[in-house]
Each structure stands twice: as C-alpha cells, then as structure tokens.
C-alpha cells in the first residue's frame with residue numbers, strides 16, 4: 001500500500017477519504033443540514049446596545065478587576081470569582097454552593113453569555129448587566145448596600161475616577177441605583193469576553209461544510225453515532241439547538257422543584273415576576289440606547305401556567321467541564337444525565353416537555369455513544 005501511494009501524505013489522504021465514506025454513509029442529507037445549523041462558532045461579536053460600555057477595552061479591564069474584588073460584598077469576603085471560578089469554567093464544581101450560606105441553585109458557567117436572551121435559571125434578568133447586579137444586592141450572596149458601595153468609591157479614589165472616565169458619568173451626583181448599574185455594566189463588559197473555544201465537534205462540522213475531512217480527526221465513530229441519537233430519536237436538538245446548543249428559552253424535563261424545608265422553586269414562573277418588576281430590565285430607564293434595544297422580548301413575556309417548573313435550557317457548549325448538572329445540581333455526571341433522559345419519568349413532566357420527551361431506553365452502547373458526542377462539545 002505504501003508503495004502504491006508513494007508518500008505518507010498519500011496515506012493521510014486515504015484516511016481522509018475513509019472518513020468521508022463513514023460520514024456520508026451514516027448521515028442523511030437532512031441530518032447534515034441539522035449538523036450545519038450548530039455553527040458557525042463563535043457567533044458574531046455584536047455589542048450589547050443596552051450597555052454603552054459593551055466592547056470597550058477600558059471597561060473590560062475594569063470589569064475584570066471588579067469581578068475579583070471582594071470589597072463588593074458586605075463583609076469584604078466574597079467576590080464573583082469565588083463562586084464563578086476561572087479555573088473551573090467560571091462555575092464552582094459543586095452541586096449547590098455551600099461555602100457562603102446554602103445556595104438553592106447550581107452555579108452556572110459564565111461562558112458564551114453574550115448570546116443568551118435570559119439570565120438565571122428562571123430568566124430573572126434580560127441583560128448580562130442586570131443579572132450582574134442581582135448577586136451584589138442579594139442578601140444571601142454579596143449583600144452589598146448603596147451605602148457600602150458609596151463608601152468604597154469614596155475611599156478608593158482611583159477606582160472612582162476610572163469608573164467616571166470610562167462611563168462618562170459623574171458618580172458623586174448619582175443615585176445608588178445608578179452606581180449599581182455602572183458596576184453591573186462594567187462586570188458585563190468583562191463577562192462578554194468569556195467565549196469558549198471551538199471544539200472537536202466544531203472542527204467536524206466545519207470539515208463537513210468544507211468537505212475537508214482530514215481536519216475532522218478527534219471525532220470518533222462513537223461520537224458520530226451519539227450525534228445521530230442527539231439529532232434523531234433522542235430529540236435533544238429540539239431544545240438544544242443552534243450554535244449555542246440551546247434555544248435560549250425555558251423547558252421542563254421533570255427535575256425536582258423541591259428545595260429543602262418543603263419550599264418549592266417555581267422556576268420561570270417566579271422568574272417572570274422578578275424580571276417584570278425589576279427597575280433594571282431592558283424596558284427601564286437604565287437601559288442605554290432605547291432606540292436600538294430590542295424590547296419586545298421582555299415586553300411580550302406574559303405569565304402562563306406552563307411556566308411553573310420551567311428552567312433555562314442550558315447551552316451544552318463545554319458541558320463536560322461544567323458538572324454537576326441541572327438547576328439544582330442533582331445530577332453529578334454526564335453519565336447521570338444520559339441515564340436520566342434514558343429512564344425519564346413521564347409522570348413528572350408538566351408542559352411542552354411532555355410532547356417532546358419520551359424515555360429513550362438506550363442500550364449501554366448507545367449511552368456510551370451519546371456521552372462520547374457530548375464530550376466533543
């Protein structure tokens with residue numbers, strides 16, 4: 001064979017062609033169209049019109065410093081990074097964070113949020129900057145008061161002047177709410193820069209698109225079979241679709257809503273109430289460039305019974321690094337997630353999930369394949 005092909009490059013070309021054969025064989029035209037719909041990655045980097053400091057380099061730098069600054073908490077002992085750890089995909093690796101009181105929800109990773117429509121498991125916020133204000137104000141988290149924030153800016157004159165310079169706002173004359181908005185927008189400018197790298201799956205998708213299959217190595221046959229389940233019988237892609245591998249909305253897959261002491265997490269149902277009543281939503285006076293900001297999304301949200309028990313459909317990018325999983329961190333590993341969908345309890349589903357989801361009853365090999373695929377994301 002070596003003699004026939006002459007050179008090592010020829011051999012590689014042959015491997016590439018073998019790859020074409022497998023792919024062409026196992027994916028139909030329709031499946032290949034769905035695979036293309038998961039890209040391109042990354043998406044285009046448009047600035048957030050509701051935040052004047054979006055994509056501003058000085059703001060990004062200042063926002064990064066604030067993200068690690070413990071002085072933004074009541075007792076100077078808690079920063080954003082303490083829960084959203086850069087060495088842990090900006091999550092904390094815990095089911096429910098117990099380092100700073102008892103959290104009731106799993107800490108999400110902060111990658112790729114510039115393309116999210118909603119923030120928080122119940123979509124309590126409609127912008128990255130307003131979501132960033134929530135942990136500062138929350139008595140269970142950083143419990144920062146306007147008075148404390150003002151004292152900090154009085155003491156740290158350098159920080160105060162940097163904020164004034166980059167925002168163009170004279171902070172001494174402004175209300176506490178404005179100060180929180182400025183800090184939120186700086187934090188958002190930094191978080192917008194957290195974009196995950198293209199993965200083995202993206203390279204595979206791109207290779208299919210350009211028919212350059214030699215670069216699709218790292219995507220095993222098992223992963224290909226798993227992908228086939230994901231876009232086929234598994235119906236995963238009906239909710240986890242597009243480049244984000246999420247439709248950006250909410251769903252109910254039957255994860256328990258119970259919190260300890262008999263309390264219930266109402267998910268999107270409570271999220272909508274919080275969103276609508278927040279002074280920091282995109283309809284409010286703190287949203288910059290009102291003429292450019294897309295408002296209809298927030299304006300047209302109405303509370304419906306089906307929202308009860310719905311949670312944000314998470315992006316699956318980087319998913320092998322962001323466990324434990326689900327809004328309550330109840331599934332420790334990706335294998336547990338695959339088992340969960342395989343054995344789904346239909347009685348627990350209330351809403352749209354009912355129409356889409358069925359227990360998949362996967363064989364051990366199929367589970368392994370689906371896992372291989374999820375790991376390529």
Ligand code: HEC
Pocket residue numbers: 067078079080081082083084097100103105106107108109110113116118119120121122124128131132133135136141142187312
């Ligand atoms: C005590 C731990 C903790 C701290 C401190 C904390 N967070 Fe979070 N963060 C969480 C948890 C838990 C959630 C999920 C909250 C929810 O769904 O209501 C979350 C959600 C978020 C989200 C929404 C992510 C998504 O996928 O929708 C963003 C953005 C965020 N935090 C940014 C920040 C910023 C910025 C700070 C600092 C100002 C911060 N967080 C401080 C634990 C923390």
Ligand code: HEC
Pocket residue numbers: 230234235236237238239240250251252253255311312313314315316319322324325326327328337341352353356357370
């Ligand atoms: C009906 C819409 C829907 C379908 C279909 C669906 N999911 Fe999900 N998925 C969700 C929602 C909603 C959550 C979060 C649920 C929660 O936390 O209560 C989720 C969570 C996950 C998570 C956890 C991510 C994280 O960061 O916590 C993974 C992994 C996942 N889904 C994979 C899959 C796979 C694989 C399939 C197909 C077998 C699938 N999903 C089908 C809606 C869906």
